Every structure is written in C-alpha cells, then in structure tokens.
Amino acid sequence: MRYLHYSTDNDEFIINAFFFQDDLPHLKCFSLTCYNGTRGYDNLIVPLLRRMSHVEELALYLHIFRGSTFISGTDLDNEILIYMPQLHMFTFYIDSINQIADPAIRASAADIEQTFKNIKYGPVVCMVDSFDSYCVRYRVFSLPTKFHRLEDIKNNIPNIVFNSVTHLKLRDTNAFKHEFFIRLARAFPFLKSLSISNIHRPFWRCDERHLRDKDWCSIIEYSHLIFLDVEGVNSYYLEHFLNETKAHLPSLTQLKVIYEVLKTVTENFTRDDMRRNCGRVKRLIVDYPIVYPENVYRYFPLL
Structure with a gap:
C-alpha cells in the first residue's frame, strides 16, 4: 500500500x-x-x-x-x-x-x-x-490552500484567495454587511455552495448612513454558486442575494429558504428585480411540505 x-x-x-x-x-x-x-x-x-x-x-x-x-x-x-x-x-x-x-x-x-x-x-x-x-x-x-470546505466562518476572513474552496458556511452573531460579501466573492472565486446562519441585519450609525447607500453601488457576482442556503438568516440576506441590483447569481440552481420569508421578500412572487436570480433555480428547498401555487412556478419557471 x-x-x-x-x-x-x-x-x-x-x-x-x-x-x-x-x-x-x-x-x-x-x-x-x-x-x-x-x-x-x-x-x-x-x-x-x-x-x-x-x-x-x-x-x-x-x-x-x-x-x-x-x-x-x-x-x-x-x-x-x-x-x-x-x-x-x-x-x-x-x-x-x-x-x-x-x-x-x-x-x-x-x-x-x-x-x-x-x-x-x-x-x-x-x-x-x-x-x-x-x-x-x-x-x-x-x-x-488545497481543501474544498470551510465552516463557521465569521466576519474576519483574511486577505488571501481561497482558490480551492468550493463549499462555505458562514456563521456569526455580528451582522454581515455588503462590504463583507464583496470581500467574500474575491476571497472565494470558485464557490459552489454557500450556507449562511445569521439572524442579525446590519446596523449603521447616523454617521455611517452614507456607507449604506454607497454599498449598493456595486453588484457582487458569484459566478459558480450553485447552492444557496439562507434558511437560518434574517430576511435582509435573502434580499441581498436575490435582488439583481445587489448580486448576480448566474449558476444558482438550488435554493434553501423559509417559504414565508421568501414569499414576503419577493412580495408574493411579484418583484421584478428578483426574477433574474430566481429564474434558473431548479430545486426549491423549503421548511415544510407544500403544494406551490401557480405564481411560484411562474417566478421559478424551471421548478
């Protein structure tokens, strides 16, 4: 041997x-x-x-x-x-x-x-x-790096590129801001699976409000992301990833989410600025068995 x-x-x-x-x-x-x-x-x-x-x-x-x-x-x-x-x-x-x-x-x-x-x-x-x-x-x-998987990563990712990592789990009690996700996309350029656990939405002090508006000027692209798990998150993060003015997910085919949160964020599956990132999803994983109404299939045409 x-x-x-x-x-x-x-x-x-x-x-x-x-x-x-x-x-x-x-x-x-x-x-x-x-x-x-x-x-x-x-x-x-x-x-x-x-x-x-x-x-x-x-x-x-x-x-x-x-x-x-x-x-x-x-x-x-x-x-x-x-x-x-x-x-x-x-x-x-x-x-x-x-x-x-x-x-x-x-x-x-x-x-x-x-x-x-x-x-x-x-x-x-x-x-x-x-x-x-x-x-x-x-x-x-x-x-x-040679490994493919990282778990329980918090806000303090180092300033290096993890070319080998394809599966990542984020977990923190401090909110992830848009700037963090910009660094994330640069640090993990070949990410295929992303899971997020964070119930806190970002908070900006009065003197930081301009940063909140500035954040949305850049659209983040996750070119290789296939699977996104946002079941254990504040609705802010679902908004962040599905809104095409904030993120571009050209390869996303699997989405794990709380159904009622998805329904709320998409305004009962009518928001046009989320159709692009939802349009390629072939598998929707929700928190309880459900027979989807017709508007879900129109919003996710590949289900």
Missing part, C-alpha cells in the same frame, strides 16, 4: 483499520480528512502518523477539540514531522476549539504563525475566532 486517502466523520476507522497494526513502511502518500470534531488527536491521530516513517506526502484536514492547548508549528514538528524523515510535501488545515482559563491571556494569529517559521513546507495562515470569553477557535492552514 503506497497511497491512501481517508475521509471520516468519526474516530472509529483509526482504531479499527490502523491502531493495532505495525508500522507502515510502504506507505508513501497519506491524506486524512475529518470533517466532524474529534477528541482523538493526541491519543489516536498522532500515534497513527508517527508510524508512517516512510511517507513522502502528507495532507491533513482536521477539526479537533484539544482542551486549553492549540496546535502550533512546534507541536507539529516535535510530535509528528520529526518521525517522517522522507517527507517533502505537507499540506494541512487544522481547526481546533480550545477552552482558555484566562480571557486576558490568549495567543494571537501572529503569535501562532510565528511558531511555524521553522517548518519548511511553505507559508502558514492562522485565523482566530472567539465564541465567548473562554472559548477560542484557532484555524491554521498551509498555503496555497
């Missing part, structure tokens, strides 16, 4: 398929993708990787829970990479959720990126998000 890729949503495969085996001297390329969170990084994943002494290419995509300790470049080097003397290509995305004892003492993105300076496999970017005062999410990944 020279090449192995495994994608999993739990830890069982590590125990059943690998944990009781000997070293893996013939394995040259290994890729592990774990979409759901795991607590088995230290006691399952690290011991498994240490047995791959002849691996030359390694790719990791991991979501982990690791108590109070985040994954640093020093950790990766000392716990894994030092056991792989023949490794020459290492790409990774590691998303760790950590509990911290003192909110006043937490590592910044720059602090974590600094720990990767001695790793020879290319530049590394870190994103830091806070859920509350005692829970922090650290994401570290190599560039250029």
